[in-house]
Amino acid sequence: MFQLFEAFMQRPSVEFKGASFTLSVLKLSGHTLDQLKQQLNSHVERAPRLFHQMPVLLDLSALDPSNLSLSQVLSQVQASQLTPMGVLDPAAPYRQQAEQLALPCIRGHRHTPSRHGRTTVIEQPVRSGQQVYGKDGDLVVMAGVSAGAELVADGSIHVYGPMRGRAFAGATGNSDARIFCHDLQAELLAIAGTYHLAEERDPKFWGKPTMIRLEQNRLCHSLLRPFE
Structure with a gap:
């Protein structure tokens, strides 16, 4: 009994594990x-259920720190759910304010397509609530994708069944x-952060x-026609 208790006490109480999120x-x-406020409301009203409590990174590059403080921006974003x-x-001004508010500052980077990118192939249907990630390359789904499911890829996405979720x-x-x-x-x-709703x-x-x-900076659709 003592050995079991000792083994339990030796287990680490905090663990860091790698994970990928979009x-x-x-x-x-x-x-x-x-x-x-007007911009945010018009944005969210297009699909309120989709954007409700959606986690986002804020790009403030088009805002003037002398006109809008970060705390004002955060309050308005949170008010928009x-x-x-x-x-x-x-x-720099927003970085200082973010540090005071304990809000992480994320460094972005440009992606250079790799010539050796791998392809992730999924043969089963992707169900609602599931997320599939094609890391460092393309993602190919041979079956259907249900509403509420998410496909994420660093490269392109190919879906050969009905595509009802988010890509x-x-x-x-x-x-x-x-x-x-x-x-x-x-x-x-x-694609690359630019989105389009149904x-x-x-x-x-x-x-x-x-x-x-x-x-x-906009998504363009074109029909795929069979070769004759």
Whole structure:
């Protein structure tokens, strides 16, 4: 009995484990608090259920620290039912304020596509609540993706079954990444942080084989036609 108690007491009470998570970057703009509020409200109202309590990194590069303090920004973001997890590459004034508020400052980086990127292949359906990550390369799903499921890849994403969930390609900043769907019904699509909601999609792409790419900071859709 004593040996069991001694073994239990020797177990580490704190462990650090590696894990990968995907966070959306929320780029804010506006010169006044009212403008910021308006921008956030219009953003969240497009899909309130999707954005409710969504964890985000704040990009403050378009804000003026002399007009808006970080505490004001945080209050407004939280009032919009978003959850700020940190600040992306803040300017010196915002960095100092973030340190005072114990808010992490995250250093971003540009992704250079690797010639030796690997491909992750998933043959089973991806169910609601599941997240699949294609690290350092492309992600290929041979089955369907349910609503509420997430696909994340540092490279491109290919889905050969019905795509009803969310897809985040170019997760580390690769703007050359693309999304290929055999049957497009996705709730949300994103490439290198630029996203597109189902409500904004042209109905002609619904349920069709579609390719999505990033051009001039917006997602462009095009139908995939068979070769003749």
